Amino acid sequence: xxxxxxxxxxxxxxxxxxxxxxxxxxxxxxxxxxxxxxxxxxxxxxxxxxxxxxxxxxxxxxxxxxxxxxxxxxxxxxxxxxxxxxxxxxxxxxxxxxxxxxxxxxxxxxxxxxxxxxxxxxxxxxxxxxxxxxxxxxxxxxxxxxxxxxxxxxxxxxxxxxxxxxxxxxxxxxxxxxxxxxxxxxxxxxxxxxxxxxxxxxxxxxxxxxxxxxxxxxxxxxxxxxxxxxxxxxxxxxxxxxxxxxxxxxxxxxxxxxxxxxxxxxxxxxxxxxxxxxxxxxxxxxxxxxxxxxxxxxxxxxxxxxxxxxxxxxxxxxxxxxxxxxxxxxxxxxxxxxxxxxxxxxxxxxxxxxxxxxxxxxxxxxxxxxxxxxxxxxxxxxxxxxxxxxxx
Amino acid sequence: xxxxxxxxxxxxxxxxxxxxxxxxxxxxxxxxxxxxxxxxxxxxxxxxxxxxxxxxxxxxxxxxxxxxxxxxxxxxxxxxxxxxxxxxxxxxxxxxxxxxxxxxxxxxxxxxxxxxxxxxxxxxxxxxxxxxxxxxxxxxxxxxxxxxxxxxxxxxxxxxxxxxxxxxxxxxxxxxxxxxxxxxxxxxxxxxxxxxxxxxxxxxxxxxxxxxxxxxxxxxxxxxxxxxxxxxxxxxxxxxxxxxxxxxxxxxxxxxxxxxxxxxxxxxx
Numbered sequence: 221x222x223x224x225x226x227x228x229x230x231x232x233x234x235x236x237x238x239x240x241x242x243x244x245x246x247x248x249x250x251x252x253x254x255x256x257x258x259x260x261x262x263x264x265x266x267x268x269x270x271x272x273x274x275x276x277x278x279x280x281x282x283x284x285x286x287x288x289x290x291x292x293x294x295x296x297x298x299x300x301x302x303x304x305x306x307x308x309x310x311x312x313x314x315x316x317x318x319x320x321x322x323x324x325x326x327x328x329x330x331x332x333x334x335x336x337x338x339x340x341x342x343x344x345x346x347x348x349x350x351x352x353x354x355x356x357x358x359x360x361x362x363x364x365x366x367x368x369x370x371x372x373x374x375x376x377x378x379x380x381x382x383x384x385x386x387x388x389x390x391x392x393x394x395x396x397x398x399x400x401x402x403x404x405x406x407x408x409x410x411x412x413x414x415x416x417x418x419x420x421x422x423x424x425x426x427x428x429x430x431x432x433x434x435x436x437x438x439x440x441x442x443x444x445x446x447x448x449x450x451x452x453x454x455x456x457x458x459x460x461x462x463x464x465x466x467x468x469x470x471x472x473x474x475x476x477x478x479x480x481x482x483x484x485x486x487x488x489x490x491x492x493x494x495x496x497x498x499x500x501x502x503x504x505x506x507x508x509x510x511x512x513x514x515x516x517x518x519x520x521x522x523x524x525x526x527x528x529x530x531x532x533x534x535x536x537x538x539x540x541x542x543x544x545x546x547x548x549x550x551x552x553x554x555x556x557x558x559x560x561x562x563x564x565x566x567x568x569x570x571x572x573x574x575x576x577x578x579x580x581x582x583x584x585x586x587x588x589x590x591x592x593x594x595x596x597x598x599x600x601x602x603x604x605x606x607x608x609x610x611x612x
Numbered sequence: 613x614x615x616x617x618x619x620x621x622x623x624x625x626x627x628x629x630x631x632x633x634x635x636x637x638x639x640x641x642x643x644x645x646x647x648x649x650x651x652x653x654x655x656x657x658x659x660x661x662x663x664x665x666x667x668x669x670x671x672x673x674x675x676x677x678x679x680x681x682x683x684x685x686x687x688x689x690x691x692x693x694x695x696x697x698x699x700x701x702x703x704x705x706x707x708x709x710x711x712x713x714x715x716x717x718x719x720x721x722x723x724x725x726x727x728x729x730x731x732x733x734x735x736x737x738x739x740x741x742x743x744x745x746x747x748x749x750x751x752x753x754x755x756x757x758x759x760x761x762x763x764x765x766x767x768x769x770x771x772x773x774x775x776x777x778x779x780x781x782x783x784x785x786x787x788x789x790x791x792x793x794x795x796x797x798x799x800x801x802x803x804x805x806x807x808x809x810x811x812x813x814x815x816x817x818x819x820x821x822x823x824x825x826x827x828x829x830x831x832x833x834x835x836x837x838x839x840x841x842x843x844x845x846x847x848x849x850x851x852x853x854x855x856x857x858x859x860x861x862x863x864x865x866x867x868x869x870x871x872x873x874x875x876x877x878x879x880x881x
Contacts, residue, residue: 366745
C-alpha cells in the first residue's frame with residue numbers, strides 16, 4: 221500500500237513549473253475612487269468629483285479650482301481580509317500553509333490608493349489637471365485544487381502614475397457659423413497623459429505546487445511577492461474624452477460623456493487592463509431651487525454608464541458593464557460643510573456611499589460589491605471603501 | 613418636501629440593509645455558456661456543493677465533473693495534506709479514509725467523469741493528476757464493492773473498511789474458495805455507455821486510468837526524479853496485459869488484482 225502512496229506522492233512531486241497566470245473576470249481599473257464606487261461607478265458624464273471625475277473622463281475637468289494633498293483613495297477591503305490578517309502571523313510562524321484551506325472559495329481583497337497630489341486649475345476655457353497617484357492591489361483566493369480553478373489565485377499589482385491633462389470647453393470658440401457655435405459651445409474635449417510604473421505578482425498555484433510542500437509554496441509566494449517591487453519601465457498611456465452638455469431649461473440639463481481609457485492597454489506583469497470605450501449620460505435637476513432651500517439637495521444628478529462598449533474585458537456579459545448612479549448633497553453650507561450621498565447599482569449590485577467635507581478635510585465611505593464571476597450575479601464580493609483627503 | 617426627503621432616507625437605509633447581497637440584473641443575464649459554467653463549477657466545488665454538478669455533469673468541464681465525484685466521496689484538501697505532513701496514521705489509513713464506503717453509490721458518477729476525462733487528460737498536468745486520483749478511487753471502490761460481496765464475517769463494510777479487513781480481502785482473493793466468479797458479477801452501466809460492467813472491469817478500468825494518468829504526468833513533466841519508480845510503474849502496467857496483445861481482458865484484470873493485492877499485503881506500511 222505504501223507503494224501506491226509513494227508513487228502518488230513522488231509523481232506529484234515531480235511536477236514543476238506548470239503554474240499558469242491569472243486573468244480575472246473582475247473589471248479592475250488602475251484608479252477607483254471611493255465616492256464614485258458608492259454611486260455605482262457611473263461617472264463618465266458626471267463632473268464635480270475632482271480627480272475621480274477627471275480620471276473617469278478627461279473631458280470632465282472642473283470649472284472650479286480644486287486640489288488634494290496626500291489623500292488615501294481608496295482603502296478597500298472585504299471582510300475575509302480582516303480574518304486573514306489575524307491568521308497570517310500564525311501561518312508565517314508555523315509555515316503551515318494548510319491553514320489557507322479555511323479560506324477555500326472566499327476571496328481576500330485589499331486595495332490601497334494614495335493620491336500624493338491632485339490639482340484642477342481652470343484657465344479660461346481650459347482646465348489643467350495633474351497629479352500623482354499610487355495603487356497597491358492584492359487579490360487571493362484558495363480553491364479545491366482538483367477543479368479547473370487550480371489551488372490558489374494570487375494577483376497583486378503596485379502602480380504609480382503621474383498624470384497631466386487638460387479639458388477644453390468649446391464655449392467661446394467661434395466657428396464663424398452661429399448655428400454651429402450654438403451646438404458646439406456645449407462640447408468639451410479632454411486629454412490625459414499617464415506615465416505609469418507597475419510591478420505585479422500574478423500566478424495560479426496548482427495541485428502539484430501544493431504537493432511539493434510548504435517550503436516550495438513559500439518559495440513561490442516569496443518570489444512572486446518580490447516582483448511587486450520590480451518596477452517596470454514607464455508606460456505612457458493616454459486617455460481621451462468627450463463631454464456634451466445639453467441644457468433643457470434653467471433647472472435641468474443632460475450630460476453625455478464618452479471616454480477612451482488606457483489607450484493601448486496596460487500590461488501589468490502577465491495581467492492586462494485593456495483599452496476601454498465607456499459611454500455615460502447624466503441628468504441633473506436643481507432640486508435645491510425646487511424645494512426653495514439652497515442648502516439641501518444641491519448638485520443632484522442621476523447617471524447611467526455603459527463601460528467597455530467593445531467588450532475588451534475577459535467576460536462578455538452585458539450587465540457587468542452597466543452602472544447606474546445617483547448623487548446629491550444632502551446638506552451643503554457654501555461648500556464649507558457638505559454631506560454628500562451616493563447611491564447606485566454597479567453590475568447589478570446596489571451601492572451606497574456617503575461623504576463628509578469640513579472645510580479642507582474630506583472623508584468618504586462606500587460599500588459596494590464587485591462581480592468576480594462571468595456574469596452579473598454569479599459571484600459578488602462585497603467590499604468597503606474609505607477615502608480621506610485634505611484639499612479644497 | 614420633508615416627506616420626499618424622508619422617503620429618500622428610507623430608501624438609502626433599505627439599500628444599506630440589502631448590503632449589496634442581491635443582484636438586480638441577475639434574472640436578465642445569460643448564464644448557460646461554457647465560460648460561465650466553468651466558473652460556476654469552480655464555485656460549487658469550493659462550496660462543497662458537489663451534487664449540483666453531478667446532477668447535470670455534461671454542463672461542466674470533465675475535470676470539474678471528476679473533482680465533484682471525488683469530492684462527494686470525501687476527497688478533500690485536508691486529506692491531501694496528510695501526504696505532506698508526517699502523521700501518526702499509517703499510510704494505509706490515509707488511503708482508506710479518502711474513499712468512504714458509504715459513498716459507493718457515487719461510483720457511477722465517478723465512472724462517467726473518468727470516461728469524459730479520458731478524452732482530454734493528456735493535454736494538461738492537472739487533468740492527468742485528477743485522472744490518476746479518480747482512477748485510483750475507482751479501483752478502490754471496486755475493491756470495496758467486492759469486499760461487500762465477499763460477505764465474510766471478517767469484513768464489515770457498513771462502517772468503512774480498515775487495514776485488517778483489507779488483509780482479509782487480499783487473502784480471500786489470493787486463496788479463493790473455488791474461483792473468482794464474484795469478480796465478474798455485473799454491477800450496472802457504470803460509465804453510461806449502454807453496457808453493464810463487471811466488478812473486474814471497474815477495478816481494471818480504475819487501474820488503467822490510474823496508470824494512464826501517471827504516464828501522462830511523466831511524459832508532460834520531464835523532471836521525474838526517481839528512475840526506479842518509472843521502472844516499477846512500467847512493470848505494474850505491463851502486468852495488466854501480460855500476454856501483450858493490447859487487450860486487457862477480465863482474466864488479465866483478475867490475475868492482476870490477485871497479484872496486486874498479494875504484493876500489497878506483503879509490503880510494509
